[in-house]
Amino acid sequence: MLERILTEDFRKKLEYTFKDIKNQQDKRTEEEFAKDKRRIMNDLLTQIDCYPKNPQIDEDFLVAAIDGSGTPDLTTLDDIRVHLLSSATIVLSTGTRTGRLLEPLDRPVIEAELGEQPLLELHWHTGVRGDAKKKLAESLEQIYPINDISEVVLPFFIDHTNGSISSLKDLVKSVEYHKYVPDLKSMEGLISREQLLTNPIVHDELRVVMEYAAARNILTSKLRPKYLLLDGALSIFLHFVRKYPSMPSGFILRELCQLARKNGVTLAAVSKNHTIPFAHRIAKMANEKFGDGMKWFCLLPSKHEPGGGLHIYEDRTYIPPVLAVPYLFSFSSDNRPSRIDFDRVWWLENIFVPNDPETTRENEIRLFSELEFISRDARYYGYPVALALAHEACRVSYEDVRLARAIAKDVYHELGYDPKRINPLRDDLGV
């Protein structure tokens, strides 16, 4: 392969591809971006009013962050794959009064509230028809125990219908949803993307719910952080016919948003790998507007906001995500801009002031000033340190997986089974 990769032919193929991307992008979206340019420049791009060095905040607060990791093929037994999942929670105190900035809470304190950290889980299912769904539902129930399914299901409908559906009775009466009510009574029923339950999708769903379970632990604990940060986006993928989340994680996310609002916690999801088109151009505009090295954010409005959504993501279904408000932001000129999503309901209650763009802007600046302050760790400058630490804590490295596999083999052997069966099949063939 190497000799092919090193050829001029391969270089040319790459060159054509990149040129093709640029031409198509330029043709298709440059015009759309031109339509948004003035609005972005004048109304949406905002400079952050940064905290000084070593500030003294009136009331120091806690910042929590959760991240998850894992591997979908810890071991394979015929058509069964064993998934390894992990999640880690980090809680930091801003510590401006003590001078110990963004100091992690002691592990015993966190573990007393949230259980052992990081958390590990296993999952498996077979290739038998329906087994993936059944087992996924079982694992989800184990990871995210639910007493009353309506507690998980209703928050989505309440938020999505702006309160017109606020109970199961409303749901039963609803013209749009009543026929799906039987499916909304169990975890298994909430999985409406059965045909798409490939191993990676099952794994992603489990991992996300692991993180959400950790988030619920935080929200129901005594810790009461001011911010709870998740890795990724606050995206909910709706079933295109049923118009409600196609997987349980979508419902669970809305339950978390409701719980966060109830407890006065700002829930947000930060993604490094976002899919916002023209992010680099927006960053360039920010540099032009505020000067090099300035810290800024840019609201990515939805069609519901005054002025409507931006043209650049008009055709992108999940930008902005359902019931979320995304922003593009940059806290460091060395990094490309990142994206942060907030719960739309929370945003409407706490940030957005109807018919008062100035107050809205002040609220946004206050919010981002705090977010910027918690993103100044020299190791991950410009990225919330709590999330970075959570990522470090949960990460299942290649070495970890290798060791976990060796232990799995050992345990399998101790149980009296043939340990060779647990080896990857390719090992037998030496490929």
Added chain:
Amino acid sequence: MTLKKDELGELYGKVGVGNQTLLGIMGNNRDVSVGEIFLIYSCRDGHERVFFFRVLGLENYLRQIDDMAQIASTLMVEGDSYLSGIERNMLLYVAGKMLGYAEKDDGTWKFHSPRRLPDHLADVYRPRPGTSDSNVQQMLEDQIGGEIYVGDLQIGEDSLDVPIMIPTKFFPMHLGIFGSTGSGKSNLMMVLIKSMIDTNLAINQGQLNDACKVSAFCIDPHDEFAKGTDTYGIQDIVEMMDATTRQQVLGNFYYLTTSLSATPREIQRYGKDIRIRWDEILPRDLYSIMEFSPPMASFIDAVYGSARENWISDILSMDGDPHGTPVGTLRAVQRRLRFLERSPIFEEQCSSVLDHIFEAMETGRILVVNTSLMSDREQFLLTTIVTRTLSDLRRALKSSGTLGDFDRQAEIRLPRPFFSRIKAKARSFYGASGNNDSSPTKDPRDLPVILITVEEAPSILNPELMRGQSVFKDISRQGRKFHIGLLVVSQQVSVLDNVILSQMNTEINLRLGNEKEIRACIENASVNISGFEEEFHVMSRGEAIVTASYRELPLPVKIPKFDKIFKKDKERYASKGTKKKKEKHVI
């Protein structure tokens, strides 16, 4: 478990990586210095052991940070940045050498070479003065014992109350003191002299029954020992003693000088002029300190063969050799001997001090020899004559079964006038019982151990001079038979002859001047101290590493100031009778 771990010191860290020789410890971010000693508690396989680890290198370590340079640059460029939880993640990676381990055997701690490794992630303790002293002393008992105090066990910049001693029984296997100018050699010599006096005093008082007395011929090239480098000196010890004790321990003198009349009055009382008669000098004394060509040596030997003790006067008065030696050779020899005519201490006719030196050395006394006004050549010749005389006497004793034999042996070896003067005293020292010719003689090992200082050692212990008939070559090889040892003091190790270096079994290594000397010192140490290079670079005045072939552990030592130990001990020299009663001041 018998050991109270908290008495080892403060819990400092955990053993990380390494092997039985070199180890890496992950420790708290404390103010640790190179040279500190840590104790590692291990209980592998149920064996309770305490490993001794010496810090050789330190490295800041930030947990969870791979690229320190990038972090530092971010902190620099982004002035408002911080490091979350930095205090907790700031650690110190401590690299060092395993010195060995102590393990209890039949209830007694024994120290072993580093043949084993501490347990996984074993706890590391940092000894603290006042907490760890007694435990460390017990564990190192077989490594630090002896009669002659050198200093206290150093742990970094502090020291524990754990005295490091050298056994006198190893003095005949020679002792080296190596250190550059300003490294604290003079203070160390004074500490050693005091300790030798203390040992002899204790023996006289019946407190040390197993030890033998120590005699020392201590060259003082800067005339510092008697008066001291700061406030107190050996003279103060002498004056603190009552007459009887002084007589027992120091006799009627301890100080030798070129010109006693130029010495302060208080010291004069305990001093003597250094005078050596020409007839007490043998040709090989001169061969030991300066180069003679084979024809010159043949000529000298021929003259000595016929003129015996008068050989120097004869050669110096010759106009030509009757046996046909070329005039050039005669003149060359005369030129080399001419310094004896000019020397105030070597005289053709005088009352020799050699008799007194002999007596002092055979009765366990310490002599401080002020050579500050002597030329190097005079000093070297004096040392050589004393060494050769004492070794010849002990050699004669060793070769004899009776005093009659001894007389015959000594007459062959020693200048006749000298031996005839000291013969009676020698017989009284060497006779095991009675004073008849048939009386058996003592074994030299039952006599005081004699330590002779060779100052500026490279001038006489260099390979060129040691190739010939050097007295020091004999002593370095055979001194243990005669209970005579050399105390070699030098600023350089690299230029010393291999014979002397290989025979030396105790070294006190002070701060050294340059890489070459450090390397030579490490290569010639009696125990493996490879890896201590950095340590030598950071040593301060008065700090040393004591190595000895009879010990597994290289011992870092903090040598106290003489004044400090004198003030601490001075009461022991004063007898009860000499204390003045306090009188009430009544007006």
